[in-house]
Amino acid sequence: MELPQRIDNHVTETASYKIFSRNIPNSWIIRDVTERDYGIDCYIEIVNKKNQVTGELISIQLKGINDLTWTKKETYNFSDVKISTTNYWRNFPTPVMLCIVDVTNELVYFEPVKSAIRKSFIKYAEQKTFSYKIQKSNELKLDNLYPFLAAYFQEKNIMIAEINTTTFISMYGEYNSFFDENYGRDEFMGIEISRILFLKHIYNNLEFLCQYYEIKWKLEPLSHYFRESQKIFGKDYYLYEYHNDVIIDKLKKVMIPILLAIREQISEVEKEYYISTNLPLFNIAINIRDNGQFPFEL
Incomplete structure (x- = not known):
């Protein structure tokens, strides 16, 4: 009997979402996107140490990668992004974090979009293609959220x-x-x-x-x-x-x-x-x- 099969991309997407969820505090709220996907997979709302809902929202784009390979400089070049999507992220009212999920090792790395654009602005201004250089040091860790929160503050402001x-x-x-x-x-x-x-x-x-x-x-x-x-x-x-x-x-x-x-x-x-x-x-x-x-x- 034939039954529908899940394609590999869908399996990877589900895995990346679960891994990402495990790398943020349980108290933080994940808000799913219900409309069509224009480059935002979900929002997270930060809850402070007093368990107070802060209204601080971060837009998240998740990309799951199997067998993520780093360069000698410990960077990963992510180029599979339309320039129209990058423009959309740049204009978005809440900070957008591109989160690369190493599905094999169950690790998450982040890159704030507006900061990435400003670092490579000449390439961005061409409005043809744009790549994001993910730093291995930008790891989202449950036991050390400071780098992620600092990046959010800088991106927001x-x-x-x-x-x-x-x-x-x-x-x-x-x-x-x-x-x-x-x-x-x-x-x-x-x-x-x-x-x-x-x-x-x-x-x-x-x-x-x-x-x-x-x-x-x-x-x-x-x-x-x-x-x-x-x-x-x-x-x-x-x-x-x-x-x-x-x-x-x-x-x-x-x-x-x-x-x-x-x-x-x-x-x-x-x-x-x-x-x-x-x-x-x-x-x-x-x-x-x-x-x-x-x-x-x-």
């Missing part, structure tokens, strides 16, 4: 990071001038609102970039310094010069690390993207010196 990076570079001189002009004053004096607002702007810009570039951030929330300042000096002002100096001291320490991280991102990691889309910013980045100085005035 990639355009916001570009805006914050441009702001930081264009305001770098003004930030340092503000630090110099507003440091070491009479510690008992209150600070006017306009100076607090600019300090808050600097604080927010630097905090975001430290998180994005994984630079240690040692400052408390600004509200903490406001409370401490008012506790000591009174509630006539939000902030007094003493705590303004405390904040500036800490902000100054991350200025050069941020600048050097930006230099590497623009002139090395995303070189093709910035040459193609923002050549003036690229030319500034490649001229940043190790001591945080520019060879010219911005």
Whole structure:
């Protein structure tokens, strides 16, 4: 008696889905796609350590590979993707992770799509074919989710990071001038609102970039310094010069690390993207010196 047979591709797809499911926490929610497949197999919603549903969604494209073979540089070139699909992923409102599943060894490797495009932007701009270089180091592990979550955060905020990076570079001189002009004053004096607002702007810009570039951030929330300042000096002002100096001291320490991280991102990691889309910013980045100085005035 003849019966229908499952084709190998369908078996591999099912296996890859099961393997992927085992490599994420049981608390995370997998949301299946019910409409036609345009390049998204499922969504996962992150649930935090307090078992709270966060609303943080990641779009997943799964590709199961039998006997996955790595190059000497421990990469795998995945080229079986239409350029129309890559364009779709790039425009997608939630971050898209391409997940390659080694079916034989039951391992999962991920590549954030927008970051991959920016690293090979010249090839992408041709709009013909596009390949994804999967790094063996980008393994999705249940006992170490940090690399995957960090990649998600960076992918989610990639355009916001570009805006914050441009702001930081264009305001770098003004930030340092503000630090110099507003440091070491009479510690008992209150600070006017306009100076607090600019300090808050600097604080927010630097905090975001430290998180994005994984630079240690040692400052408390600004509200903490406001409370401490008012506790000591009174509630006539939000902030007094003493705590303004405390904040500036800490902000100054991350200025050069941020600048050097930006230099590497623009002139090395995303070189093709910035040459193609923002050549003036690229030319500034490649001229940043190790001591945080520019060879010219911005």
